Each structure stands twice: as C-alpha cells, then as structure tokens.
Amino acid sequence: MRLKQPFLKLPIRFDADALAAEARALPPSAWTPHPTGFVGNEAVRLVTPAGEDSDNIEGPMAATDSLNRCHYVRQIMAEIGGVWGRSRFMGLAPGREVPPHIDIHYYWRTHLRIHIPVITNPGVLFTCGDETVHMAAGECWVFNSFLRHDVQNKGDAQRIHLVLDTVGGGILPELMRAAEKGGTEPRLLAPGARSGQSLVFERVNSPKVMSPWEMRCHLAFIREQAGTDPKIVESLDRVESFIDAWAANWARFGTEVEGRAVYEGLLKDIRASLTKLEVSSLEMPNEVFLGRILEQLIFQMALAHPDSRVAKSEAPVAHPEPEEKATGSVILSGSAKAFRPADREPYRNRFDRPLFVVSTPRSGSTLLYETFVKAPGLFATGDESHRLIENVPGLAPPQRGWLSNQLVAHDATPERAERLAEGFYRQLKDRDGRRPTGRVRMVEKTPKNALRVPFFDAIWPDAEFIYLYRDARETLYSMMEAWHSGGFRTYPGLPGWPDGTWSLLLVPGWQQLKRMQIPEIVAHQWAITTEVLLDDLERLGEGRVQAIDYGTFLGSPQSEMERLAAAVGLGWDRKLGDTLPLSKTTVSKPDRQKWRRLAHVIEAVWPIVEQADERARQFLADRRVPIRAAA
The missing domain is CATH 3.40.50.300 (P-loop containing nucleotide triphosphate hydrolases)
Structure with a gap:
C-alpha cells in the first residue's frame, strides 16, 4: 500500500501507560533479537505465521501467546479492524538506530505498517524521505516504506513501539482519509472500551503461481520509479515480454503443478536475459538496484517453493480465540500446533x-x-x-x-x-x-x-x-x-x-x-x-x-x-x-x-x-x- 506523503498521523490515540504496562509484564524471554541483526534492536512477536515463534512473513497468520496476554493491544487491533499480518512490540536501545533502508520486499507492496509509540523519549527521531518526526507516546502513525527511512534513539532510555502490519480493512481507510484532510481531533480508545476478541488475520499473503495481472501491476509500479535510463527501460521491456509468455502459460496451466517445469524455465530464461543486460548494476533514482527489486517483487514470488504450504495448498492450522471475561482477563484456551510437511526426503x-x-x-x-x-x-x-x-x-x-x-x-x-x-x-x-x-x-x-x-x-x-x-x-x-x-x-x-x-x-x-x-x-x-x-x-x-x-x-x-x-x-x-x-x-x-x-x-x-x-x-x-x- 502506498502513501502520497512520507508520514500520516491518524486521528486516533491510545493509552500509552496501559500499553507500557502490558509490554513490561511480558517475560524477558519473549524479547528476541531483530531478525536483521541490527544492534540494539529487539522485538516481541505478537502475530506470526501459525502463531509460532518465527520471524517469517509468509503463511497464514495467528496470534502468539504474547498477544493473547496483551488485552489492550487486542482491543486496539479490534478497534482499527484491519486484516492483520506480522505484528510486534519493537524495542530500540538508547544510542542505537534502525539504519537507513527501503522496504522493497513483496510483503510491503500490499502492507502498511502502523506505529504506536508505547515508551519513548524526545531523542527518538523517525526520518522518512525528507521528513523527520518525533512520534509521541500513544499516537498512531503510518509511513511510506518505499521511501528511504531510519530511526534514531538519541535518548538515554529504550524506545518501544507497537508495530502492526496490515493489508487494510476496518476503519483504517477512513482514518487515513481524515488524516490527509486534516482538522480532525484524535479520539481516545480507553482500555476496556471494547472487546479484543474476533481479530481477523491474513490467511493468504503469497501466491502459489503469480498471475500475469499481478505481475503487470508490479511492473507498472517499478516503471513509475525507474526513471529514463535507456538500459533500465530496455530491461523492463524484456520483463514485459516475459510476462506475456507467462500469461500464455497461465491460460494453459493456471496454478496446476503440471505447469511448474514450464514456469521454472521462463524464470530461468528471463534471469539469464537480464544478466546479460547487467541488470544487477542498474540503479534506479531511489538508489535501489533494478535487479534486486525485480527479484523481490516478481521473480522470487512468481512460483512458490515446492515444499511450502502454499505450493501444496494445505489448509492453515486453526487457532482458538482466547476467552475474555468481563474483567478483561484472558484465558489461553489453546496453542498452535507446529506445521509439519508431508513425508519426503529428510x-x-x-x-x-x-x-x-x-x-x-x-x-x-x-x-x-x-x-x-x-x-x-x-x-x-x-x-x-x-x-x-x-x-x-x-x-x-x-x-x-x-x-x-x-x-x-x-x-x-x-x-x-x-x-x-x-x-x-x-x-x-x-x-x-x-x-x-x-x-x-x-x-x-x-x-x-x-x-x-x-x-x-x-x-x-x-x-x-x-x-x-x-x-x-x-x-x-x-x-x-x-x-x-x-x-x-x-x-x-x-x-x-x-x-x-x-x-x-x-x-x-x-x-x-x-x-x-x-x-x-x-x-x-x-x-x-x-x-x-x-x-x-x-x-x-x-x-x-x-x-x-x-x-x-x-x-x-x-x-x-x-x-x-x-x-x-x-x-x-x-x-x-x-x-x-x-x-x-x-x-x-x-x-x-x-x-x-x-x-x-x-x-x-x-x-x-x-x-x-x-x-x-x-x-x-x-x-x-x-x-x-x-x-
């Protein structure tokens, strides 16, 4: 999902003290190092594939035990009403940073990231594109992850944000429209003001075989950012021809396994063709290499790995909702079963x-x-x-x-x-x-x-x-x-x-x-x-x-x-x-x-x-x- 500007502060706010109490109540073992290895970055996994202890972003999502302990977090998610993807508490140690980067992975073509500061200090600065903001505790923000962005914690205490990924839904579009117009006073969702049950999690977030229509959508997006370098234009024209060939075989095979060898051959051919054009060294105006974004958005996701749940069309594991008493307490009524692939070569x-x-x-x-x-x-x-x-x-x-x-x-x-x-x-x-x-x-x-x-x-x-x-x-x-x-x-x-x-x-x-x-x-x-x-x-x-x-x-x-x-x-x-x-x-x-x-x-x-x-x-x-x- 894309924004027209680097940041939007949404007209809704939350009780930062209540959020901080839930974050602090989690056991130390719930905090894990950031999957990229960024020094001083750690997280608590709240929504993951199958609710398991994983940093993966592909597969049917479910609540983790940590989320089921956080009653107010669930109420916030229910109020926004999105279809939820990977979500976490994210900590940043004093004096540390999230280095400058651009999110070009396939996941980010369809997801927005919501930031709700839980514990912060004036030295925490978030830069996106040419704008730098300090997000105050309890505020609710979204940002354009396709612009270069970074976070600095120049303060003397850890920063913790509640970070929710979503493909949209619920009142989020309404909040974003109001934010773009301006003039709407943020309303407070107090703890206990609504139920935190019946959250909706995404079940489909990667294709078994990418359709040619989706490929063309990604290609159009890349062309918008590609500039006028003749070598880049030539490379993207080659990709256009590849998609035409993919479409012909899509009409023949669709997502059936019989077409896998043909699809694999098309991917091999286009990669070889682009290698000759030295696509890996062609840099777009946003300083992202063309070869990398083509791999991330199209080629790597065009055909699911044969061992993946998506490729085998296996149903996701169902997860029971936590039972919520009148007091707001949550009883964990079940936990996720770990997925196991069918028997095959060890x-x-x-x-x-x-x-x-x-x-x-x-x-x-x-x-x-x-x-x-x-x-x-x-x-x-x-x-x-x-x-x-x-x-x-x-x-x-x-x-x-x-x-x-x-x-x-x-x-x-x-x-x-x-x-x-x-x-x-x-x-x-x-x-x-x-x-x-x-x-x-x-x-x-x-x-x-x-x-x-x-x-x-x-x-x-x-x-x-x-x-x-x-x-x-x-x-x-x-x-x-x-x-x-x-x-x-x-x-x-x-x-x-x-x-x-x-x-x-x-x-x-x-x-x-x-x-x-x-x-x-x-x-x-x-x-x-x-x-x-x-x-x-x-x-x-x-x-x-x-x-x-x-x-x-x-x-x-x-x-x-x-x-x-x-x-x-x-x-x-x-x-x-x-x-x-x-x-x-x-x-x-x-x-x-x-x-x-x-x-x-x-x-x-x-x-x-x-x-x-x-x-x-x-x-x-x-x-x-x-x-x-x-x-």
Whole structure:
C-alpha cells in the first residue's frame, strides 16, 4: 500500500501507560533479537505465521501467546479492524538506530505498517524521505516504506513501539482519509472500551503461481520509479515480454503443478536475459538496484517453493480465540500446533558438506560471512540463527538448566536434527535470492556455534568448519565494547546474574564470573570459548577445518576469499575492493589500534587469556591452507 506523503498521523490515540504496562509484564524471554541483526534492536512477536515463534512473513497468520496476554493491544487491533499480518512490540536501545533502508520486499507492496509509540523519549527521531518526526507516546502513525527511512534513539532510555502490519480493512481507510484532510481531533480508545476478541488475520499473503495481472501491476509500479535510463527501460521491456509468455502459460496451466517445469524455465530464461543486460548494476533514482527489486517483487514470488504450504495448498492450522471475561482477563484456551510437511526426503540429507564459521565473539565473523556468501553455489539464511536453533525443543538454555550454550553429540537426537535441518533449509537463499531446490552447500554463522562443533558434527559428519582468529587484544576490546553498549544482551532474564546484563554467548561455568568486573568476565568468556572450540576442532578429521586470520583477511580480502573458497571446494568470481564495507554488527568506527585505548585494562587481564591465545595462534598457523595448496 502506498502513501502520497512520507508520514500520516491518524486521528486516533491510545493509552500509552496501559500499553507500557502490558509490554513490561511480558517475560524477558519473549524479547528476541531483530531478525536483521541490527544492534540494539529487539522485538516481541505478537502475530506470526501459525502463531509460532518465527520471524517469517509468509503463511497464514495467528496470534502468539504474547498477544493473547496483551488485552489492550487486542482491543486496539479490534478497534482499527484491519486484516492483520506480522505484528510486534519493537524495542530500540538508547544510542542505537534502525539504519537507513527501503522496504522493497513483496510483503510491503500490499502492507502498511502502523506505529504506536508505547515508551519513548524526545531523542527518538523517525526520518522518512525528507521528513523527520518525533512520534509521541500513544499516537498512531503510518509511513511510506518505499521511501528511504531510519530511526534514531538519541535518548538515554529504550524506545518501544507497537508495530502492526496490515493489508487494510476496518476503519483504517477512513482514518487515513481524515488524516490527509486534516482538522480532525484524535479520539481516545480507553482500555476496556471494547472487546479484543474476533481479530481477523491474513490467511493468504503469497501466491502459489503469480498471475500475469499481478505481475503487470508490479511492473507498472517499478516503471513509475525507474526513471529514463535507456538500459533500465530496455530491461523492463524484456520483463514485459516475459510476462506475456507467462500469461500464455497461465491460460494453459493456471496454478496446476503440471505447469511448474514450464514456469521454472521462463524464470530461468528471463534471469539469464537480464544478466546479460547487467541488470544487477542498474540503479534506479531511489538508489535501489533494478535487479534486486525485480527479484523481490516478481521473480522470487512468481512460483512458490515446492515444499511450502502454499505450493501444496494445505489448509492453515486453526487457532482458538482466547476467552475474555468481563474483567478483561484472558484465558489461553489453546496453542498452535507446529506445521509439519508431508513425508519426503529428510531435510538433513539435503545438505552437502555444510560450512560453519566458528570463532570467539566479536572476531569479525559477520564481515567474513557477509563477504563469503557471495561465492557462487553457496546458500545461507542471511542472518545469525540464534532463534532458529534455540527454538528446537531441548536446545535453549532455559530448557537445559541454564548450563550454557554448549551442545554436544548426544544433544543431536534424530528429531532435533531433522527439525533444525528443516529450519535452515526453509530459510536458505543463494547470493541472487534464489531458494534451494535440491542438495546445497550452506554456510552458517552464529557466534554461539563456537560451543556446538560436536553437535553439528553429529548431524552432518561431512560438515566443514572455518576457524576465524582475530588478535585477542582487538577482540577483548570489542567484547568489552559490546557489553557496555547494552546491544548484545542475549539472556536478560538469566537467573542468578546480578543485573540482567549478560551479553554474548553463555559459556560453561558462567556462574563463577558473577562477582567479576566486565574486563575479567570478557577475558574468561574469550578463554573458555577458545579452549572448548579448539578441543572440538582438533578432534575432527584432516581437511575438515580451515583457518583464516582476520587481519590478513582485512588486508587482502580478494586473495583470502579465493584461497578460502578453493580450500572448501567452491569457486570465487567476485572482485573485491581494497576496503570492505562495514558489517551490520559494527559498534564503532573500525581501527585496529582501538584496543590501545584500554591497553592497561587488557594487560591486567592478559594472564587469563595468554595460554589460550598462544594455542589459538599455533592452531591458525597449522591449519591455514596456503594459497598455492588451495588453488
């Protein structure tokens, strides 16, 4: 859905104190890191596919247990009356931001995002296009997500917004028309003024086979923003011809499975044709690359993945409404059943020599991962997999007595292994955004995996591991910076930890660290992780572990990527500059000498890490494959 202006403040308002009380009443475990990995961003999932603990945006939507605890939130949603998609409480830590971006995913062509500030401060600024606003607590806003936008929290307290996605419906169009005209005084919906039952959730949000009429709608939208560059115009004319061919086959097959091979062939042909026109390098006036928006709006969504519920036309799971007493209290009368695909080849067998990047926290693994995923033939989830892994029953620390993030071979039961493999496989995409259709090479990077090598080895005995070493002094500085930032808190409700500030991975023996200061905690965190990781890697067979030095990688990214790719049996066809872009988890401006600002602090804790660092350096020297041997 599109707006004619960057922002609209709707003439309706809500009780921010009542909303804040509901947000604060949710357990700490309900808050999860933002799926993009933006530092300091976290969320509580309120509406998700099937009501499950997921950040996906495709599939029939339902209320989560968290939403069913929030009576006033449900009343707000019922009052607006929209057909609801993914919705969340979204938190932004002080001093953090949502970086500038444009929402071009298919989902956003049909959805509006409603923002209702719950807890805010004057330093929270929302910029969209050329406008910047501060949204006051209890107000109700919508904005144009097709313009470049960002959020800054320059205050000293966390910002929390209620963020509701909808395709429209109810009184929303009326509110938007009134906002455009102006002059309407916002009315208050007080808590308890109406029922929060009978919410309507979207059941269809992606096509089994996209119709040619929908394709033409998306193409017209892209043409509006494309400008007059002759190369862009030529590329879009090619897409027009592709849609004509699609329409002919749509008339023949419609959405029937018999047409799948024909549709796949058309997609393959148009992608090849546009590659010759170098469409991936053509930039539109809004600074979005043409190839990317065509993939997001048309090609990736033109044909549902054969394993998806949409492709198999399976009915969504029904969810019971919570029972609402006269007092407004909510009784949870049921919970969602997890969807399970029909029997077919086990997901764990669809992986060929999966690759795991392992290192101590803050060692540069995000930058290595973001660079390495550009290798041809490699698939990745596109983000760290904290929730994906810990959502598997029995793998999250709260279900293991809060021992640590360490997982070993006997934790890899067949049921857990298959569920985890399915979770990975369903989120994989290659560098061009294509989803897998058969066996794949996957690269996975989640910092906690440094404590899980035997676990992944038990699931995939052919897995290979890439050990990344970064100078320990630089890493200790970066880890201390992460702890102090507050943006890397992984378990704010950790029982027995003094102030709920535990950050980064949970190491074995963490209980012994609670009386220490951050420099000592960090040093032990680094040393314990290194010793566990090296013990596990040394038990693996020859050729299953490659090593890379972060400093060498920064200095010679091209040759290091060529070396590493060859060592694990992949090609490398990208030209990298001398300087790599910043990773999305960067806290402060990179400087290899930053650690010297805390040299006296680091030297004081150096005896804690010294032996482990000597071992790590030797391991790096022994396992780093020379360029000539990898060629």
